[in-house]
Amino acid sequence: MSENITIPPTQYADYPALMPPAELAAMQRYARRDPDGFWLQQAKRVHWHRKPKHGFTGSFTGDVSISWFEDGLINASVCCIDKHLTDKADQVALISHREDRAEAEKITYAMLHERVCRLSNALVHLGVEEGHRVAICLPMISEAVVAMLACARIGAVHVVLFGGFSAEGIAERIIDSGAVAVITASESMRGNKIVPFKAIMDEALCKAGAESGVRSVLVVRTSDAPVPMLPGRDYDFHDFVDSFEADFVPVVMRAEAPLFMLYTSGSTGKPKAVVHATGGYMVWAAYTMGMVYHHQPGDVLWCTADVAWITGHTSVVYGLLANGGTTMISDSLPSYPAPGRWLDLVDEHKVTMLFTAPTAVRAMMADGDDVVNARNLESLRLLGVAGEPISPDAWLWYHDVVGKKRCPVVDTWWQTETAGIVLGPVPGVQPLKPGSASTPLPGLEMVIADTQGRPVQGPAEGSLCIARSWPGQARTIWKDHARFCQTYFGMVPGHYFTGDGARRDADGYYWITGRMDDVINIAGHRLGTAEVEDALAADHRIVESAAVGIPHPVKGQALAVFVIQRQNVATELTEKGISRLISGMLGRYATPEAVYLVPDLPRTRSGKIVRRLLRKIASGEVDNLGDLSSLNDPSIVRMLCDRVWSHM
Numbered sequence: 001m002s003e004n005i006t007i008p009p010t011q012y013a014d015y016p017a018l019m020p021p022a023e024l025a026a027m028q029r030y031a032r033r034d035p036d037g038f039w040l041q042q043a044k045r046v047h048w049h050r051k052p053k054h055g056f057t058g059s060f061t062g063d064v065s066i067s068w069f070e071d072g073l074i075n076a077s078v079c080c081i082d083k084h085l086t087d088k089a090d091q092v093a094l095i096s097h098r099e100d101r102a103e104a105e106k107i108t109y110a111m112l113h114e115r116v117c118r119l120s121n122a123l124v125h126l127g128v129e130e131g132h133r134v135a136i137c138l139p140m141i142s143e144a145v146v147a148m149l150a151c152a153r154i155g156a157v158h159v160v161l162f163g164g165f166s167a168e169g170i171a172e173r174i175i176d177s178g179a180v181a182v183i184t185a186s187e188s189m190r191g192n193k194i195v196p197f198k199a200i201m202d203e204a205l206c207k208a209g210a211e212s213g214v215r216s217v218l219v220v221r222t223s224d225a226p227v228p229m230l231p232g233r234d235y236d237f238h239d240f241v242d243s244f245e246a247d248f249v250p251v252v253m254r255a256e257a258p259l260f261m262l263y264t265s266g267s268t269g270k271p272k273a274v275v276h277a278t279g280g281y282m283v284w285a286a287y288t289m290g291m292v293y294h295h296q297p298g299d300v301l302w303c304t305a306d307v308a309w310i311t312g313h314t315s316v317v318y319g320l321l322a323n324g325g326t327t328m329i330s331d332s333l334p335s336y337p338a339p340g341r342w343l344d345l346v347d348e349h350k351v352t353m354l355f356t357a358p359t360a361v362r363a364m365m366a367d368g369d370d371v372v373n374a375r376n377l378e379s380l381r382l383l384g385v386a387g388e389p390i391s392p393d394a395w396l397w398y399h400d401v402v403g404k405k406r407c408p409v410v411d412t413w414w415q416t417e418t419a420g421i422v423l424g425p426v427p428g429v430q431p432l433k434p435g436s437a438s439t440p441l442p443g444l445e446m447v448i449a450d451t452q453g454r455p456v457q458g459p460a461e462g463s464l465c466i467a468r469s470w471p472g473q474a475r476t477i478w479k480d481h482a483r484f485c486q487t488y489f490g491m492v493p494g495h496y497f498t499g500d501g502a503r504r505d506a507d508g509y510y511w512i513t514g515r516m517d518d519v520i521n522i523a524g525h526r527l528g529t530a531e532v533e534d535a536l537a538a539d540h541r542i543v544e545s546a547a548v549g550i551p552h553p554v555k556g557q558a559l560a561v562f563v564i565q566r567q568n569v570a571t572e573l574t575e576k577g578i579s580r581l582i583s584g585m586l587g588r589y590a591t592p593e594a595v596y597l598v599p600d601l602p603r604t605r606s607g608k609i610v611r612r613l614l615r616k617i618a619s620g621e622v623d624n625l626g627d628l629s630s631l632n633d634p635s636i637v638r639m640l641c642d643r644v645w646s647h648m
């Protein structure tokens, strides 16, 4: 069984280990003995306008409060740009590969400084002030990185919105965040499909209506196609921004000032924005990326995540740039126009560290070894995955076929709420176990709790919790601190509960068993089943629905939805229509794999839907449905199984 494989660091003799194993162990001990001392030492990784003297203040109990480096003063854009201008001004900071351009854009630290400063001036001119929220909804083009850093420079809080959200989803988030400005694009190509960013944004702003506080919209013209502009509100990004001064004095921020908010899914219907604070986040981003993706001169990291996710924030932008590396972004698709497209880009840009999602690994694996073997890939020296579980087999394929057994594979576990890597190996230092996210980085005290919420020692399986705060921890949920306290600290007293289950083996390695709440993970995109059910509840033709996750060979999980239709409505629903309804309300990424119109759902005698059964029925795992005697009407199960089978 590949579950039991351990690969010693000696396998990667050419990989420059960050430190000897004994030093890592000493770091672990120091962090445990003197957490504040440890984190104040790590804080030196970034530039401070005033160095902090305090580490953590706050508490995980009662009205939870979390604060780090509270006497420190900082600006995140200075950490990512100005800090490197003395010795790396001409080093490429950002490679932006656009499929519609013959030549990739190579932006040095000096050029990045110039661009960020111009946009900073432009935003201030438009009335954006410190603490204001700015929504960024862009494809993976250089302006996305520039926009985030410009917000940071003026002290505005960026809210990056995924281009795959529907107009409805964007409207909801624009209202909730109170954004005063938007930065978007005219359109973008995804393979051979056009994504009309500006048209979706216009529809979103129209839906938001008077509830939107957006006064200005900057539009990056990505093609020559005509784009309607609303005079007085909309500005052509480059026409407007490029004539501003190329210098802007950064606004000095308190460490606890929010740097960004990011929407993510939980077990209730409403998406929540988690808020991250500047100082702690920057230290954490630099630390976690420095430990796992420690780069050498000449390295190019390509993290294929969209900037709209936490991976895009920390691995593409803040962590890597804080450490002075070269980051690459691209709007390409892994298999368009042909399988192996991403591998071509690895060769073309001499990518040394490739960081992608298990979904992409499984897709490459399905394309076959020949596609990989037809490429050179000699530049690669480190491979990474994160965002969802990867099976030992897929891990080994990535390691053996893509990495030719030369490159360590780092599987890192983290979340929007943790903002950076929590579980992950230090490559070249620790043994690797395919399928395991390894061990906690120094400074993180992981706990496995049993069903009663009691921490258990040694090898164990249960809920994955963290006992002590870390600098990059989310501070709150925007406008809903009570929800923050209840969601993350209500489960195991005095501990942060991640929402995931995990097993810890005898060597202290962690194996993630999956979400314990009603969150599913489709190709690395987090989706709450309650979001889907809420969206459907808004349609008067639907009495009730239940959404569940089912296993999918490439995406990891997919969405299956059971819908009870109201009788005698004028226009009847179809399964296709329901699918469109969901993608229209939430976005394309939420398009269900299967929709079943059913007369009823399995329920307990008190009327509660039995999701456990629905999950099994929808996955076709009908051999082992367990005891059905507690159901109100066990015959419904047979009927649902028939419905699902007739689809398969």
Ligand code: WT7
Pocket: 264, 309, 310, 311, 385, 386, 387, 388, 389, 390, 411, 412, 413, 414, 415, 416, 417, 437, 498, 499, 500, 512, 514, 515, 521, 524, 525, 526
């Ligand atoms: C959820 C967080 C890498 C951060 C981007 C996702 C799942 C994350 C792993 C992993 C197994 C993983 C968890 C987690 N997850 N990394 N290496 N192995 N599962 O951030 O969208 O907030 O999702 O993704 O279930 O809770 P996110």
